[in-house]
Amino acid sequence: MQKHISSLQNPLIKQILQLGEKSRERKKQGLFVVEGQREISLAMKGSYEIETLLFCSEIITSEALTLLQKEISANYETIEISKEVYEKLAYRTTTEGVIAICKTKKLTLSQLNISNKNPLILVAEAPEKPGNIGALLRTADAANVDAVIIANPKTDMYNPNIIRSSVGCVFTNQIAIGNTSEIIQFLKDKKIAMYCAALQASIPYHTCDFKTSSAIVVGTEADGLSEDWLQNSTQNIIIPMQGEIDSMNVSVAAGILIFEAKRQRNFK
Structure with a gap:
């Protein structure tokens, strides 16, 4: 019954x-x-x-x-x-x-299955707003990146607002969570270059070569990336601003950077 x-x-x-x-x-x-x-x-x-x-x-x-x-x-x-x-x-x-x-699943770095020889990975450090995390996951799904790694998250990935704002893309992406030092070591071990979105010592994003194994790393609008990322960055990159402000929403910035990498890879 x-x-x-x-x-x-x-x-x-x-x-x-x-x-x-x-x-x-x-x-x-x-x-x-x-x-x-x-x-x-x-x-x-x-x-x-x-x-x-x-x-x-x-x-x-x-x-x-x-x-x-x-x-x-x-x-x-x-x-x-x-x-x-x-x-x-x-x-x-x-x-x-x-x-x-x-x-739930244990979203650990060790459980990531990256089969692509030249992976494209999105890393987001300390994202706090569920809406931003959801938007990042939607962007990652749209670009079919190999993995999304969240460093030092402020909320768990099964927050209903993340599931809702990601329109279910929390399930379609390979996701891992860790602290910044763990993730940096993971990327180094995998020989994945780290391109960090930062104002200091940066070059325009479109002049970078994203065709080899690459991690695009973004921080929060308020605080940017921590010093650990800046010290270990392969190259800092910047999206040139042409208006009055010097930053944009993290999910919008990530979308621009990821799709430039996809363009260079002929959207493969």
């Missing part, structure tokens, strides 16, 4: 709310919440394991639910929830009637 939840006081509903709101709970339980048909589908393609699938039959059609369930291979529990419960759980105003509880 199909399980049905209509009470906001149900322990599972309270657990899901905590997973959505608290990074500590996501880390403690090894679980996170994914909302929306496309995002859940992308999580499946990214080899994430679903533990529970919750749906609201007043919103999602039986056909759409069946199609989604066909993509899920592992054993999982399916629970129907009332519209009131769904609206309490849902982050998005334009809802699709389905939510999944998934198991």
Whole structure:
């Protein structure tokens, strides 16, 4: 018999709310919440394991639910929830009637599988705003970079706002997390050049050769990159500003730099 939840006081509903709101709970339980048909589908393609699938039959059609369930291979529990419960759980105003509880992955440097002989990697140091992280992941997916590495993140990658702003690209990219020194050593060991976006001792980005193994490294608009990156940089690069300000949004800057590298590589 199909399980049905209509009470906001149900322990599972309270657990899901905590997973959505608290990074500590996501880390403690090894679980996170994914909302929306496309995002859940992308999580499946990214080899994430679903533990529970919750749906609201007043919103999602039986056909759409069946199609989604066909993509899920592992054993999982399916629970129907009332519209009131769904609206309490849902982050998005334009809802699709389905939510999944998934198991997190250990996003370590050692688990990166970089098969490209001349990889292109995006590194972002200390990104704080989920919207910026999501935009960076969308850019990385659009350019099909080999990996995204986050140094000293201010939030975990399973924050619902990151999943939402990345439109599921948190599942389509190879992602690793580490501290700055670990990542620098990782790139050195792999003989990957580090091109750091910085004002000091920099050259215009389009004059660099990104055709060999390259990591494009960006920092925050407020603080830029830490001294460790500047001391280990292969070459600092700059996007020439032609207006009154001397910086731009980190995700916009990363997009310009990454797609210049892709242009040089003939978008391969």
